[in-house]
Amino acid sequence: LAKTTQPISMDSYEGQEVNITCSHNNIATNDYITWYQQFPSQGPRFIIQGYKTKVTNEVASLFIPADRKSSTLSLPRVSLSDTAVYYCLVGDRGDDFGNEKLTFGTGTRLTIIP
Amino acid sequence: EAQVTQNPRYLITVTGKKLTVTCSQNMNHEYMSWYRQDPGLGLRQIYYSMNVEVTDKGDVPEGYKVSRKEKRNFPLILESPSPNQTSLYFCASSTSGLAHLKYFGPGTRLTVT
Numbered sequence: 001l002a003k004t005t006q007p008i009s010m011d012s013y014e015g016q017e018v019n020i021t022c023s024h025n026n027i028a029t030n031d032y033i034t035w036y037q038q039f040p041s042q043g044p045r046f047i048i049q050g051y052k053t054k055v056t057n058e059v060a061s062l063f064i065p066a067d068r069k070s071s072t073l074s075l076p077r078v079s080l081s082d083t084a085v086y087y088c089l090v091g092d093r094g095d096d097f098g099n100e101k102l103t104f105g106t107g108t109r110l111t112i113i114p
Numbered sequence: 115e116a117q118v119t120q121n122p123r124y125l126i127t128v129t130g131k132k133l134t135v136t137c138s139q140n141m142n143h144e145y146m147s148w149y150r151q152d153p154g155l156g157l158r159q160i161y162y163s164m165n166v167e168v169t170d171k172g173d174v175p176e177g178y179k180v181s182r183k184e185k186r187n188f189p190l191i192l193e194s195p196s197p198n199q200t201s202l203y204f205c206a207s208s209t210s211g212l213a214h215l216k217y218f219g220p221g222t223r224l225t226v227t
Contacts, residue, residue, distance in 0.1 A: 036216075043118075043204045043218025044157070087156070104149070104157035 009109040022088030118219035137205030146188040150201040195226040
């Protein structure tokens with residue numbers, strides 16, 4: 001199971017682009033990379049998922065280099081409501097019922113400053 | 115509305131008094147799991163279930179039991195709660211496996227005195 005490493009905390013000003021990087025040196029061939037957002041006392045919320053190169057949706061982009069040993073979540077023009085903890089998760093998508101055990105890391109606490 | 119529900123949301127109990135936290139999803143998902151979240155430790159998986167009558171241990175299963183008799187329900191049972199099980203608990207479900215899109219419940223804050 002690929003272990004992930006993220007910065008413990010980050011600060012940014014409103015309106016800026018924020019990039020959070022996650023290291024996953026032991027990522028396996030079948031592993032996908034998924035990012036979640038969590039507000040205090042709420043369950044994590046899925047943000048974006050990718051396998052390689054770049055993925056973009058309405059809230060974020062995910063950049064994955066060719067070696068896939070890291071990934072970067074990019075949040076464009078953040079606002080105060082983006083203050084949350086962000087988790088990077090690496091694991092088999094389970095289409096072939098691979099290893100189902102899953103552990104989240106400690107995440108990155110992002111604080112947006114007015 | 116697609117959702118995962120948990121009950122109760124808050125619970126204060128005493129050591130040794132058996133309790134059950136219920137989890138239910140309305141999306142016909144095969145995969146369900148339980149996590150606990152503690153300060154500085156992130157989310158840790160307790161148990162998971164890949165389908166009815168199929169369950170397995172996660173990273174921190176000691177002191178917990180689960181059952182999956184119906185597809186929609188996945189209760190977490192603490193036979194003899196202890197203070198070190200004081201935590202915030204989340205149930206999650208998905209159509210398949212690990213990194214796929216997961217729906218999380220709102221959480222249950224448990225305090226064992």
